[in-house]
Amino acid sequence: MTTISLAYSPITVDDVDAAVEFYRDGLGLEIVNDVSYDGHRWASFGFAGQPGLALVVSDPTAGRSPEDGEALERLIVKGIGPGPYVFSTDDLDATFERLRASGAEVLQEPISQDWGARDCAFRDPAGNHIRINQA
Helix, strand or coil: CCCCCCCEEEEECCCHHHHHHHHHHHCCCEEEEEEEECCEEEEEEECCCCCCCEEEEECCCCCCCHHHHHHHHHHHHCCCCCCCEEEEECCHHHHHHHHHHCCCEEEEEEEECCCCCEEEEEECCCCCEEEEEEC
């Protein structure tokens, strides 16, 4: 039987430096790669206990045509880009407080949802909708 796994998930941001602070310092992910190439930059973050999986943040035109990059950037700036991106943590309250202390925009404080999940929500510095569930 063939196995398949997710290798990376891209998140487009307008400021990679600000994204690094959010995902590294706020969410606590580890930078595993930080690359600049041809006027673009992307940073990859690893997840503890999930080797081989990475989150990659990059600017809108990295790997895209200028027209596509501009269209994507307009969506992200409005806060209606792809997403939400959903993360899971074993300590929602501590993760929430760490992100709030970092200055991240809070969309929803931790609550128990009607469908059973306990979660919270933020916007990353680019406006991407980030949800965090209690594992």
